[in-house]
Amino acid sequence: MTKSNVQPTIFELSAPGRKGVQFPKSDVPTADLPKDFLREELPLPELSEHEVIRHFTNLSQLNHSVDNGFYPLGSCTMKYNPKINEETARLPGFAQIHPLQPAITVQGALGLMYETQKWLGEISGFDAVTLQPAAGAHGELTGVLIIRAYHRARGDEKRVKMLVPDSAHGTNPASSSMSGLEMVELPSDERGNVDLEALKAECDDTLAGLMITNPNTLGLFDENIHEVCQLVHEAGGLVYGDGANMNALLGIHRPGDSGIDVMHFNLHKTFSTPHGGGGPGSGPVGVTAELAEFLPFPQVAMTKEETEETLPFYDLITPKQSIGRVKAFHGHFGMVVRAFTYMLTLGKNGLRAVSEYAVLNANYLQALVKDTYHIPHERLCMHEFVAQGHWEDAPGIRALDISKRLMDFGFHPPTNYFPLIIPEALMIEPTETETKDTLDAFAETLLKIAEEARTDPEKLHNAPHRTPFGRLDEVKAAKELILRTQLPEGYGED
Amino acid sequence: MYIPHTNAEREAMLETIGQENLEDLFQCLPKDGRFPDLALPHGITEMEALDELQYIASANETTQELSSFLGAGAYNHYIPAAVDSLLRRGEFYTAYTPYQPEISQGTLQTIFEYQSLIAALTGMDISNASHYDGATAVAEAVNMAYHTFRGRRQKVILSPALHPHYRETVHTYMEGAPLEIVGEDLDPKAGPEELRPLLDKNTAVVIVQYPDFFGRIFDYAALGEAAHEVGALLAVHVNPLALGLLKPPSEFDADIVTGEGQPLGIPLAYGGPYLGIFATKQKYVRKMAGRLAGETVDDRGQRGYTLTLNTREQHIRRERATSNICTNQGLIVLASTIYMSLLGKHGLRQVAELNYHKAHYAAEKINTVPGYMVNPVQSFFNEFVVHCPRPAEEVNKHLLAHDILGGYELSKDYPELENELLVAITEMNTRSEIDYLIHVLLEE
Numbered sequence: 001m002t003k004s005n006v007q008p009t010i011f012e013l014s015a016p017g018r019k020g021v022q023f024p025k026s027d028v029p030t031a032d033l034p035k036d037f038l039r040e041e042l043p044l045p046e047l048s049e050h051e052v053i054r055h056f057t058n059l060s061q062l063n064h065s066v067d068n069g070f071y072p073l074g075s076c077t078m079k080y081n082p083k084i085n086e087e088t089a090r091l092p093g094f095a096q097i098h099p100l101q102p103a104i105t106v107q108g109a110l111g112l113m114y115e116t117q118k119w120l121g122e123i124s125g126f127d128a129v130t131l132q133p134a135a136g137a138h139g140e141l142t143g144v145l146i147i148r149a150y151h152r153a154r155g156d157e158k159r160v161k162m163l164v165p166d167s168a169h170g171t172n173p174a175s176s177s178m179s180g181l182e183m184v185e186l187p188s189d190e191r192g193n194v195d196l197e198a199l200k201a202e203c204d205d206t207l208a209g210l211m212i213t214n215p216n217t218l219g220l221f222d223e224n225i226h227e228v229c230q231l232v233h234e235a236g237g238l239v240y241g242d243g244a245n246m247n248a249l250l251g252i253h254r255p256g257d258s259g260i261d262v263m264h265f266n267l268h269k270t271f272s273t274p275h276g277g278g279g280p281g282s283g284p285v286g287v288t289a290e291l292a293e294f295l296p297f298p299q300v301a302m303t304k305e306e307t308e309e310t311l312p313f314y315d316l317i318t319p320k321q322s323i324g325r326v327k328a329f330h331g332h333f334g335m336v337v338r339a340f341t342y343m344l345t346l347g348k349n350g351l352r353a354v355s356e357y358a359v360l361n362a363n364y365l366q367a368l369v370k371d372t373y374h375i376p377h378e379r380l381c382m383h384e385f386v387a388q389g390h391w392e393d394a395p396g397i398r399a400l401d402i403s404k405r406l407m408d409f410g411f412h413p414p415t416n417y418f419p420l421i422i423p424e425a426l427m428i429e430p431t432e433t434e435t436k437d438t439l440d441a442f443a444e445t446l447l448k449i450a451e452e453a454r455t456d457p458e459k460l461h462n463a464p465h466r467t468p469f470g471r472l473d474e475v476k477a478a479k480e481l482i483l484r485t486q487l488p489e490g491y492g493e494d
Numbered sequence: 495m496y497i498p499h500t501n502a503e504r505e506a507m508l509e510t511i512g513q514e515n516l517e518d519l520f521q522c523l524p525k526d527g528r529f530p531d532l533a534l535p536h537g538i539t540e541m542e543a544l545d546e547l548q549y550i551a552s553a554n555e556t557t558q559e560l561s562s563f564l565g566a567g568a569y570n571h572y573i574p575a576a577v578d579s580l581l582r583r584g585e586f587y588t589a590y591t592p593y594q595p596e597i598s599q600g601t602l603q604t605i606f607e608y609q610s611l612i613a614a615l616t617g618m619d620i621s622n623a624s625h626y627d628g629a630t631a632v633a634e635a636v637n638m639a640y641h642t643f644r645g646r647r648q649k650v651i652l653s654p655a656l657h658p659h660y661r662e663t664v665h666t667y668m669e670g671a672p673l674e675i676v677g678e679d680l681d682p683k684a685g686p687e688e689l690r691p692l693l694d695k696n697t698a699v700v701i702v703q704y705p706d707f708f709g710r711i712f713d714y715a716a717l718g719e720a721a722h723e724v725g726a727l728l729a730v731h732v733n734p735l736a737l738g739l740l741k742p743p744s745e746f747d748a749d750i751v752t753g754e755g756q757p758l759g760i761p762l763a764y765g766g767p768y769l770g771i772f773a774t775k776q777k778y779v780r781k782m783a784g785r786l787a788g789e790t791v792d793d794r795g796q797r798g799y800t801l802t803l804n805t806r807e808q809h810i811r812r813e814r815a816t817s818n819i820c821t822n823q824g825l826i827v828l829a830s831t832i833y834m835s836l837l838g839k840h841g842l843r844q845v846a847e848l849n850y851h852k853a854h855y856a857a858e859k860i861n862t863v864p865g866y867m868v869n870p871v872q873s874f875f876n877e878f879v880v881h882c883p884r885p886a887e888e889v890n891k892h893l894l895a896h897d898i899l900g901g902y903e904l905s906k907d908y909p910e911l912e913n914e915l916l917v918a919i920t921e922m923n924t925r926s927e928i929d930y931l932i933h934v935l936l937e938e
Binding site: 004005006007009010011014018019020021022023024026027028029030031033034036037038039040042043044045046047049052053055056057059060061062063064065066067068071073076078079080081082084086087088089090091092093094095096097098099100101102105106107108109111112119122123125134135136137138140141145148164169170171173174175176177178179180181183220221223225226251252253254257258268272274275276277278279280281282296323324325326327328329330331332333334335337340341343344345346347348349350351352353354356357359360361363364367368379380403404407412413418432433434435436462464467468469470471472473474476477478480481482483484485487 | 495496497498499503504506507508510511512513516519520521522523524526527528529530531532533534535536537538539540543544546547548550551552553554555556557558560562564566567568570572574576578579580582583584585586587588589590591592594595596597598599600601603604606607609610611613614615619620621623624626627628629630637657659660662663665666667669670671711713737738739740741742754761762763764765766767768779785786787788789790791792793794796797798799800802803807808809810811812813814815816817818819820821822823824825826827828831832834835836837838839840841842843844845847848850851852854855873890894899902921924925928
């Protein structure tokens with residue numbers, strides 16, 4: 001047994017009487033406390049500032065992150081998060097403004113939001129953009145509600161069917177049903193595109209729309225995208241684009257130009273805002289001019305144009321047939337500042353280079369491993385590709401084992417078991433910010449693991465060996481359901 | 495700038511792929527509109543970008559420059575330096591959702607500690623790993639209640655004193671469900687007594703706020719009992735900072751507790767990202783949306799944590815999931831966990847009391863200004879309604895002319911409350927700042 005990496009919890013580190021922060025003494029007379037409402041005990045831990053710093057610093061060192069290693073997680077776009085974005089988001093002029101301040105006192109913030117709406121619209125080919133949604137799934141919900149509102153506004157109540165390809169992210173079907181629509185799954189054809197015959201069969205007058213991810217989760221650009229959109233439009237439906245894979249398309253192709261009506265962006269994927277260990281994200285939604293009046297409120301508008309004497313004036317407005325409010329205040333402004341900084345820094349050429357090199361890296365990596373790992377749809381891929389982690393001559397080995405073994409070499413595993421239509425899927429997205437050397441080392445490791453699968457399968461089954469923790473018992477976690485620290489009797493009483 | 499390839503490397507890679515140049519990689523895209531000439535400026539250096547952003551930021555007037563008495567769901571609190579110092583660790587903020595527990599224990603243990611702290615603070619059995627903000631947490635509470643009764647109970651009662659943004663968000667989220675949402679058109683100042691008659695066997699949930707949107711503190715125990723008598727759920731939305739002082743909603747036998755976590759060490763940042771708190775009773779654990787971290791052991795016998803009960807979530811359950819939530823507020827969860835760890839039981843109580851005493855001092859002083867009145871009977875925490883002698887909008891304009899960010903004009907959401915201003919006081923407001931506010935009010 002090597003040294004234990006178990007960290008005590010903050011509750012276990014606590015000792016009565018310690019303090020991590022002091023507030024000034026009250027400078028006003030003491031008021032009577034509301035004795036009917038006072039709580040008797042507050043069972044929170046007591047620590048000094050240094051202990052808190054050391055505890056969380058130690059915890060941080062148990063994480064793999066983009067800053068300390070390759071993170072080829074498919075459909076998550078784990079690219080480098082530029083440090084300047086962290087600085088600009090923390091400028092007092094952005095971090096210390098209240099969301100309900102009068103517009104006249106926050107013209108900088110509103111102007112920045114207005115510009116971001118415009119940039120995102122230009123990049124994607126949409127006429128209007130909302131910055132309200134807090135994450136990709138939240139953007140999907142917003143977009144699907146817009147589609148519903150559009151049909152209803154036309155008195156078209158019978159359109160309740162939403163088509164979702166079988167390669168879609170789980171959030172797509174969940175967003176559809178959350179907004180009261182019926183989800184129908186569409187198969188993919190042998191080239192990984194939406195099956196056109198199956199699509200045609202569903203195009204009737206109950207069709208609300210289609211949710212499509214393009215490039216899809218196989219990393220493939222749908223070669224029939226124009227036809228797909230046309231079929232849906234002819235049947236009276238609208239096309240929703242899941243923009244999770246937009247990192248392949250900046251300055252390359254505008255989804256709005258190919259017939260997509262509504263699309264969400266993931267600022268935390270394409271536009272370099274950090275993933276934060278699971279969030280916060282930001283999921284702006286772009287729409288065609290026809291759908292602009294259904295956007296959630298508030299929307300940022302330029303209510304007075306610039307003149308020779310005066311600056312433009314920006315304000316919050318409510319679109320005419322708005323679907324309503326999707327969260328409090330005005331979206332994840334802090335993430336918008338980061339994304340705007342990123343776009344401003346890169347500019348039009350830099351944005352195009354992002355996608356060119358993201359696609360170069362993915363194709364290069366695919367070329368290096370394709371003779372060893374089966375690629376079910378071997379074409380030029382976009383920013384990611386899907387390989388299979390299984391061989392007939394190594395029957396006991398699964399994608400999971402390969403993933404766990406990769407950790408021993410300092411790599412984060414690819415997304416595995418997704419998309420669901422590929423058995424033992426390993427979905428690999430290197431992003432544009434990785435060097436050729438890193439890709440070479442990663443490919444070499446994958447080939448070595450493929451060899452181990454035949455020669456030493458046990459080594460893979462028991463992996464990882466060199467990480468701070470080994471495989472966690474997930475069955476025990478679900479069975480015992482310990483979801484909080486178990487406090488000893490009397491904890492928190494003085 | 496962030497792309498590391500040398501020309502030689504690019505050429506070597508293209509050769510391996512078997513393509514001539516970068517443009518060839520996109521040959522399967524429609525020719526029409528390929529490589530659009532975007533109407534955007536060229537890139538600039540980091541140095542220039544910082545300059546540009548500083549210029550934009552300087553057009554905003556901050557709560558540092560102005561004296562702020564604005565709250566209404568977002569509060570200007572002190573954030574200890576240690577919070578941001580830890581948030582800037584790349585190991586935390588450049589990590590993904592902890593789907594690979596062997597190399598994500600830092601994030602997982604943080605979530606587990608957050609769940610433990612929120613459970614302790616609210617008095618509830620369990621907490622999830624967060625929603626986007628207070629508004630979406632409330633909407634998810636309605637969604638959960640609706641699904642708990644499998645759609646058979648179709649009435650939801652919202653207190654008119656629940657934050658207007660939250661009520662609006664509930665309407666948007668639940669648009670697809672056949673729900674009747676009642677209670678909002680009661681007198682805005684209606685208390686729990688007025689909500690009780692609305693309860694019936696068709697009610698899924700009644701939602702109240704604590705302290706409510708007007709800052710008032712009510713005892714919701716009787717309302718909870720009445721709700722439970724007809725089989726409905728009680729959901730209480732809290733300001734978590736107030737729970738440093740006030741008894742937890744578990745004492746009202748709340749079934750769901752939601753909260754806006756922004757007061758726990760999160761900057762105002764013009765409205766986000768904030769933190770949606772969601773806690774409930776053990777018996778509803780499988781009905782609750784969002785991620786959960788659970789304690790377990792690894793194959794070396796070490797105590798560790800992993801995401802658990804994933805079968806409730808969209809990536810497994812797809813169209814049968816009750817919520818589509820995926821990305822949540824990970825880093826904000828970390829910030830609030832650090833904040834609560836630093837303050838601990840005494841610090842949280844101290845800051846809550848500071849808010850309470852300063853707010854009561856301010857209310858008393860404002861009451862002495864001719865024409866201005868604060869309801870002296872009702873208990874409140876750090877926010878209260880001031881009845882003004884003229885429209886609140888005019889009062890605010892006068893205050894702003896003196897570099898004071900006044901309160902929230904209630905007429906924006908309640909047209910009948912034209913002369914009423916919602917004023918918030920926190921530990922950041924010094925006595926002299928409050929006295930200056932009084933001075934400016936007297937002067938008009």
